[in-house]
Amino acid sequence: MKKTLTLIAATLCLSATAQAHQAWLEQADGKAAVLRFGEFAENLRETSPGLLDHFGKPAATLISAKGESPLTVTRTADGFALSAGAGKGQSIAAEDPVFPLRTFKQGDKEITSWVWPGARYVTSLAAQAPKLALDVVPTGTAGEFQVVLKGQPLPKAKVAIAVQSGWSKEAHADEQGKVRFDLPWKGQYVIEASHIDRDPGVRPGASGAEKYDGINYVTTLSFVKADGVAPFPAGPAATPGK
Numbered sequence: 001m002k003k004t005l006t007l008i009a010a011t012l013c014l015s016a017t018a019q020a021h022q023a024w025l026e027q028a029d030g031k032a033a034v035l036r037f038g039e040f041a042e043n044l045r046e047t048s049p050g051l052l053d054h055f056g057k058p059a060a061t062l063i064s065a066k067g068e069s070p071l072t073v074t075r076t077a078d079g080f081a082l083s084a085g086a087g088k089g090q091s092i093a094a095e096d097p098v099f100p101l102r103t104f105k106q107g108d109k110e111i112t113s114w115v116w117p118g119a120r121y122v123t124s125l126a127a128q129a130p131k132l133a134l135d136v137v138p139t140g141t142a143g144e145f146q147v148v149l150k151g152q153p154l155p156k157a158k159v160a161i162a163v164q165s166g167w168s169k170e171a172h173a174d175e176q177g178k179v180r181f182d183l184p185w186k187g188q189y190v191i192e193a194s195h196i197d198r199d200p201g202v203r204p205g206a207s208g209a210e211k212y213d214g215i216n217y218v219t220t221l222s223f224v225k226a227d228g229v230a231p232f233p234a235g236p237a238a239t240p241g242k
Contacts, residue, residue: 021046023058024190024220025092025121027085033121035060035073035080035094040190040220041162044238047078051241055080055117056098063131064090091122093131095219098203101210111213118219125223134217136193144180145221146173147193153177154195161191165232186228191221 024040027033037052038044046052052075060071060082071092072083086092095118103112118132127140130148136159139146147157154177161181162168173179173193183189197215204210 021051022190022192022218022220023094023096023117023119025094025119025222026188027092027121030085032085033060033071033082033092034076035082035119037079037117038240039238040164041166041168042238043164043234043236045078045240047240048075052079054100055096056100058094058096058117060092060094061131062086062090062092063128086121086123088123089126091120091128093135094119095132097133098205101212112211113214113216114212115216115218118217119222120220121222123223132219134193134195134219136191136219136221138221138223139178141180143183144178145191147177147179149195149217154193157193157195159191159193161189163187163189163231164234166235167232183225184229185231186225187231188222188224192218193220194218 021038022040023035023037025033025035035058036045038046058073058080060073062069062071062084074081097116099115099117101112101114103110116133118134120132120135122128122138125138128137130137130151133150135148136145137148147154147159155173155175157173157177158170159173159179160168160170163185169181171179171181195217197217200213202209202211
């Protein structure tokens with residue numbers, strides 16, 4: 001997973017410290033969900049003040065059989081606390097479509113791009129409908145997931161799966177954006193997908209329209225598997241960046 005994101009972020013010339021970072025959701029039993037930023041497999045959670053402050057204004061939605069409900073998102077010292085967690089059969093989707101723009105040199109040309117981070121948390125691996133700009137959803141088939149970009153399957157997407165001990169695997173989705181992984185371990189998994197869109201565009205900003213040359217979509221799917229092989233312990237917590 002780390003190698004995948006390092007390559008993508010290097011392509012967009014993000015700051016060296018944040019090159020391999022991702023957003024993901026986690027939820028302790030009986031607790032509200034928390035949106036983290038860092039590297040799940042490296043036991044790295046960024047803090048505020050620090051790289052957590054790179055986020056613009058993340059939004060989160062609770063999804064259930066009754067419909068969708070917006071959640072309050074509050075920045076804390078080590079993540080964004082959500083006002084609720086996902087109950088049985090529910091899921092949470094979160095993203096930040098106003099992550100700061102970055103400008104860098106590519107030869108004699110200046111390129112402006114930005115990361116669009118997304119994260120989803122599910123309480124079951126039943127089939128889910130996509131919601132995020134770039135989404136990874138379970139299909140309902142054991143170990144199978146689908147990568148969806150703007151509502152359409154994303155063929156050949158590079159996908160990685162990891163647990164916090166550092167175990168990880170990479171694969172490519174098929175023509176329907178589907179990918180399958182073995183899930184041997186008990187505990188939390190994070191599946192990550194990414195896509196670079198090199199089409200230029202304009203987005204609203206605090207001081208007016210902001211032009212960009214490309215978007216790096218990076219999204220994760222988190223879930224907890226109740227059975228399986230007991231996982232190895234996570235490594236020591238990594239030191240957050242500045």
